[in-house]
Amino acid sequence: MRILTLEIAPGSDLDEAALCAQYGISRTPMREIFQRLSGDGYLRLEQNRGAKVASMDLSVMRMFFQTAPMIYANIARLAAEHRRVEQIPPLKAIQEEFRTATEDGDAGRSALLNHRFHWKIGLMAHNPYLLTSLNRMLIDHTRLSQTFYRPASKGEETRVYKAVEQHDAMITAIENQEPELAVELTLDHWNLSLDRLEQFVTPDPLPLDMTAIKDRKHAI
Amino acid sequence: MRILTLEIAPGSDLDEAALCAQYGISRTPMREIFQRLSGDGYLRLEQNRGAKVASMDLSVMRMFFQTAPMIYANIARLAAEHRRVEQIPPLKAIQEEFRTATEDGDAGRSALLNHRFHWKIGLMAHNPYLLTSLNRMLIDHTRLSQTFYRPASKGEETRVYKAVEQHDAMITAIENQEPELAVELTLDHWNLSLDRLEQFVTPDPLPLDMTAIKDRKHAI
DNA sequence: TTTATACAATTTGTATACAAATCGTATTCA
């Protein structure tokens, strides 16, 4: 049920019956799925009103940017301290999938695998309290990345490439149990993500030259 | 459904049918309640195995003590910054209930109202990410307080009295929007709670004098 | 006596039927 991280628009309400038909299950298990997704912050359930896809307002967005570094950094530290050796190979496997997805330029798949990558690191921290926060953060982070994604820009490939490299470095730091390094790399990674998001909040200004606009008029 | 914060033992499994009969509702809504409580960290649901009350192992306990100050302090800061004036009266109302509960020496009710007090402060922070963490922390904190509670000890009344005072001070700091003060008071409050818990992890040693034990033999 | 297997009983998961509530539309009255 990763319909949410991707296609369905925030705020839209979900048709219970339609989804039941689509997935070939009855209403009872579907409602239980709704309950779980609601608890995870994917959906909002209202009395006698059904399920809506959760959406983000401005104040929540501020909190997101304010809180994310702290959560991510502490998760990284704890992961480096408490990772079990058997957790490393699955993480590396996801990273390889992530690498190929970025090389293929598959944005949706990249975002999803990035989500799974950071979630796995979250599990390594073995801290149930921060894990719930991380879960909510990742959901919103992934969705922000998706909504703000633009297909092909100049600096974009280099940024994505850098992100893949940072993941590699983070794996090494966690594997070698170097908490401070893991924190530093994670904050770098966050700043890269910030750059990416900032590019869309404050994009390049439109050309001041009015002739360009006049030309477009004919095209429309 | 505050059955959990109090009576039912951690690890015990819940009888679906019995609870349905008890609350006069059918299995479907009860299962939906289970789903929610499971998401909140009250219960653990296992495949075809029903619901068990969540329990805490040693490593989770370590994480609890490691994580709590950070979460509580940041919640306090954000609450002082972002509280809405209409949120203050309900908080004060809970505090008054808490005060009377402590004066009556009602430990269970005190713990529950303390829980509600800190939850209300969490809501004032308007940070959904930290709020999920706070929720899990408070559940475990309240349960720890309960399990470690001993009825009447010398230092206990003064500690509880101090806790009530600290709550008052916290309300004032939040109402006056003094984030730094709110953080300081919250950390003091946490340390008081730590003292309380420590008293039970390392209680007064048993008397070394063997004669006392011999005397008891006859009594048994 | 102990262990393994089969069967019964209980418990959990899913589907469906029915009740309650909400929403849209149409008709009526001002």
Add this chain to the structure above:
DNA sequence: TGAATACGATTTGTATACAAATTGTATAAA
């Protein structure tokens, strides 16, 4: 023409019935 109300249709919530799975017990074989 506009607003309000009433009625029908759709959607959501709850109960119950049935299927699947698990657990406990009893009996038989080693």
